[in-house]
Amino acid sequence: MKKVTFGAVVACLGLALTGCNNVKPMTATNTPTHQAKTTAQQHQAYSQRFLCNTGLAPVVTFINDSQIRLQVAGATTTTLGITPSGSGSRYSSNTGLFGNHGGQWHQKGDTAVFEYANIHSGEKIEDICRLQ
DSSP: OOOOOHHHHHHHHHHHHHHHTTOOOOOTTTSOOOOOOOHHHHOOOEEEEEEETTSOOOEEEEOSSSEEEEEETTTEEEEEEEEOOSSSEEEEEEEEEGGGEEEEEEEETTEEEEEEEOTTTOOEEEEEEEEO
C-alpha cells in the first residue's frame, strides 16, 4: 500500500477550499430579476394552412396558449379551446362548425386530425390534414 503524503492531502484540501471562496455575494448587479410579461408579449398569434384528405383547406390561427381560431371553406370560423391530450395539442368546441355542430382539431407536428359532423347527415367525419 502506498503512503499518501501529508503535503498531498493539504494541497487537495487547499484546492477544494479555494473553490468555496469564489462565491460572489448577492448584490444589486448580479441579483436575478423577474419581470412579468403581458399576454401580448408572451404569445404572438400566427396562422397555419392545411390541406385535408377530403379537399378542405382549413386555416388555423393560434390565438393564445389555450385557443385556436379555425376557418374552413373561407367562411366558417369558430374558436376552439384546448383540451387534455396524451400527445400533441387538441382543441375542441361543442358548437360553431358546419350546421352549428361541434368539432375537434388534434395536431401533432405537421399533421392534424379534424373531426366534425356532416352538415346533412350529422355523421362524424375524421379527416387527416397536413400542413402546407
